[in-house]
Amino acid sequence: QKEVEQNSGPLSVPEGAIASLNCTYSDRGSQSFFWYRQYSGKSPELIMFIYSNGDKEDGRFTAQLNKASQYVSLLIRDSQPSDSATYLCAGFNFGNEKLTFGTGTRLTIIP
Amino acid sequence: GAVVSQHPSWVICKSGTSVKIECRSLDFQATTMFWYRQFPKQSLMLMATSNEGSKATYEQGVEKDKFLINHASLTLSTLTVTSAHPEDSSFYICSASPGDINSPLHFGNGTRLTVT
Numbered sequence: 476q477k478e479v480e481q482n483s484g485p486l487s488v489p490e491g492a493i494a495s496l497n498c499t500y501s502d503r504g505s506q507s508f509f510w511y512r513q514y515s516g517k518s519p520e521l522i523m524f525i526y527s528n529g530d531k532e533d534g535r536f537t538a539q540l541n542k543a544s545q546y547v548s549l550l551i552r553d554s555q556p557s558d559s560a561t562y563l564c565a566g567f568n569f570g571n572e573k574l575t576f577g578t579g580t581r582l583t584i585i586p
Numbered sequence: 587g588a589v590v591s592q593h594p595s596w597v598i599c600k601s602g603t604s605v606k607i608e609c610r611s612l613d614f615q616a617t618t619m620f621w622y623r624q625f626p627k628q629s630l631m632l633m634a635t636s637n638e639g640s641k642a643t644y645e646q647g648v649e650k651d652k653f654l655i656n657h658a659s660l661t662l663s664t665l666t667v668t669s670a671h672p673e674d675s676s677f678y679i680c681s682a683s684p685g686d687i688n689s690p691l692h693f694g695n696g697t698r699l700t701v702t
């Protein structure tokens with residue numbers, strides 16, 4: 476079982492709709508979770524991070540964390556074509572200082 | 587915000603030669619930096635953790651004699667791919683954190699290595 480699992484997609488969402496990206500993790504030692512966006516051939520860029528149960532909103536993005544279910548999600552409202560990218564979920568374990576990435580979900584926003 | 591600079595952005599080298607990649611934290615000190623490798627359509631895989639003033643910690647399956655890491659200062663870590671071979675062609679990315687327990691990792695722009 477992979478430590479961080481994501482549906483590889485591709486996930487296609489119409490422009491203006493809400494895109495929902497999901498991630499589950501197996502390491503209960505992971506304390507902080509990060510969503511990165513990666514365009515093809517580019518380095519990942521941080522979208523959001525969350526470490527408390529519940530929701531965290533930043534503009535069009537909302538991250539959700541449920542530690543009991545070991546589940547993290549990212550919602551993108553009013554999806555734009557520029558949101559088309561691969562989204563990487565990562566969990567950070569401060570004990571061993573390891574950031575473990577999922578394989579990423581490829582998101583395509585359809586104009 | 588925290589900035590991590592990586593150089594070069596891309597490099598093409600002949601098989602058997604060595605390549606050095608630099609990773610600098612521009613506006614913060616990083617006692618720890620991380621080196622990742624990403625093959626096409628695959629996720630980031632941690633290669634090693636670079637520790638300032640001490641030996642790097644390598645992940646299982648990563649040859650420490652092939653991927654030499656030096657972290658001589660709080661703002662600079664280098665990765666040297668020695669005796670590169672075509673199978674070493676990949677996207678190498680470094681990252682660092684300002685050290686706040688809740689501060690995320692910041693990534694360099696990556697280095698595209700092609701070994702011919």
